[in-house]
Amino acid sequence: MNRKTKKTVYKAVKETIFYLFVTGLIGAMLLPVYFIISLSFLSTREAYRYPLPLVPALQTKFEMTHGERGYLLSVYDRVEKDYQTVLDTSELEKMEVYIKSQLGTSISQEEIQAEMDRLDDSGEDSIFFTKPRNLLYNYDTFFKVTRDAVPALIRSLEIAALTILISITIGGLAGYAFARYIFKGKDALKFSVLFVRMFPGVAIALPMVIILAKANLYDEPLGLSLIYSVGAIGLTIWITASIFMGIPESLEQAAQVFGATKFQAFMRITFPLALPGLAASAMYTFLGAWNETVGAIILTQFKPTFSVVVYQTLLGASGQVNLAAAGGIAMALPAVFFTFFIRRYINQMWGGVTV
Amino acid sequence: MAATKPKSLRKKLEKATPYLLVLPVVAYYAIFWLRPVIAVVIGSLTDANGALTLHNFAMVLNDEKFWPAFNNTAIIVVASVTIEFIGALFLALLINRKFFGSSIFLFLTLIPMALPAVATGAMWITGFTAHGWLNSLLYYLGFLAEGDKIYWLGGLEANTFKLLVLVILVDAWQVIPSMMIILLAGLQNLPEETKEAGYVFGGNYMTVLRKITMPMLRPTIQTAVILRLISAIQIWLIIVLLLGFGRLPVLVERIVYYHEEVPGLDISYQMSAGYTIIVSVIVSLTALVYLRASGAFKKEEAA
Secondary structure, eight states, X not given: OOHHHHHHHHHHHHHHXXXXXXXXXXXXXXXXXXXXXXXHHSOHXXXXXXXXXXXXXXXXXXXXXXXXXXXXXXXXXXXXTEEEEEXXXXXXXXXXXXXXXXXXXXXXXXXXXXXXXXXXXHOSSEEEEEEEXXXXXXXXXXXXXXXXXXXXXXXXXXXXXXXXXXXXXXXXXXXXXXXXOXXXXXXXXXXXXXXXXXXXXXXXXXHHHHHHHHTTOTTSHHHHHHHXXXXXXXXXXXXXXXXXXXXXXXXXXXXXXXXXXXXXXXXXXXXXXXXXXXXXXXXXXXXXXXXXXXXXXXXXXXXOOHHHHHHHHHHSTTOOHHHHHHHHHHHHHHHHHHHHHHGGGHHHHHTTOOO | OTTHHHHHHHHHHHHHHHHHHHHHHXXXXXXXXXXXXXXXHHHHHBOTTSOBOSHHHHHHHHOTTHHHHHHHHHHHHHHHHHHHHHHHHHHHHHHTTOOTTHHHHHHHHHHHHHSOHHHHHHHHHHHHSTTSHHHHHHHHTTSSOTTOOXXXXXXXXXXXXHHHHHHHHHHHHHHXXXXXXXXXXXXXXXXXXXXXXXXXXXXXXXXXXXIIIHHHTHHHHHHHHHHHHXXXXXXXXXXXXXXXXXXXXXXXXXXXXXXXXXXXXXXXHHHHHHHHHHHHHHHHHHHHHXXXXXXXXXXXXXX
């Protein structure tokens, strides 16, 4: 081997090790996420088995025999690696409900009847059959059974949109001032962004109940978004200041030379250039408002947000882990979706931010 | 005359522009932040009948869970900010190498940040229960014998130390991405030439990192750490989701405990208000000490 090939081999080995390391790191980081996703697809029966199956089943295997009260239904248990009796009945409806709700498997009464007939006709002791799982059963149930899930989802979107509107307008104006002007009290205001965060958010939510109630905004989406904006405005100021600092002021001045007013120069030049960064900042605000739970628990009563609904499924009396997992995943989806876009603008958003 | 008047008006307007731009923020903070804060401050200084008193703070300091809560919070803050900073810096340096697929890698590392606290709670609760996925995984990997279970959150050996370690790890898992974002942006804005110069003069990766990258990254590090420090002291939700109230008391958990769990008690409002003020003072002092020690103020004066 000459030196050149040696070097290439060395480089290839180094790169392979590097990518193995990176993959391993991501695998370890996202392992918990994998399990919650997997759990959201498990049937209720399997979700409470130990050890928990590592992957959701795609189909359910049944065994049917004659029982004392009618037909004896057994299900293949992946943990015990054997069929386990679950039901002894001749009622079609009872069997259908059990198979659907506990095993998350789609089946109709006609199909059950057909299998029963097959057992009777065959003259054998037992018959076996397989049905496909309804993988979306938990998601379906979460939205159907959980009271309020859909209206709460709409409310959460409304709150997030209002929060974005308030914080981008108010915070964006201040962010522009931070980026372009030197003025008295600038430093104090910069620190106030930190200062606002030093007071526990929960503690603010408590007296806010009374203040909002007086304004008839308690238990209203607008009321919640007003509270969320307190935290969001601070970050928006920092992020938008960073974005505007990245756009040269000379561009605006050039437009003014050509007769545009300062406002026109901003609207025609700076604003379009800042738009992607502002959108990323808005998504950041969305994450905060969408995910917030504690303030929503305190400040809502009959109009909960989606996060509150998921919280109640998780910890409430009707709590069921696989349903809660499905709710959690449904909630995480839009947030993860936005994160995919945000990642491009990290530099623009945070590049100019310093204490 | 007629020509100068609008001109001076315009000049005045120009001077006033920045103040007009920040006016909405100031007004907003006054209404939606200062007002509730004042309400809590008044609440902390008055007794149930509305008379002025300092007794509330004495009650808080004599609360049997105050010092455990204080100590737990302190341990969590020191450990988690350290771990999270090291982890975030490591990830940021890794992603900043811009290898093939680093953009997807970045997205994947950001996922914990995007998950709502409830989803994270559900994830770790189902992981840490005795029949949860963590034990199942250990069993499949052969680390746990059949029928053997680790009682992560409970059991006889559930001591504070073990719970603290779990909470710190879970918190780090969720928080590292948001810290990493800030550090990564800072790294990407450093001029390449300075680093190259370091290599030209014979520095290896570690020397360049220590002598060039880190000092230049200092303002960014200050930002990332101060934001993290402020929220780390206020940790409570993940603890309550995992352990419920009272098992691993922390300061902000006490605020919520007195307000939400034991409401209607004569002293519950006073207690939670007292705790709130104490937490805010601790957060402000810590932030001040950190900013002073890290030299953030000096830079401000020099500029």
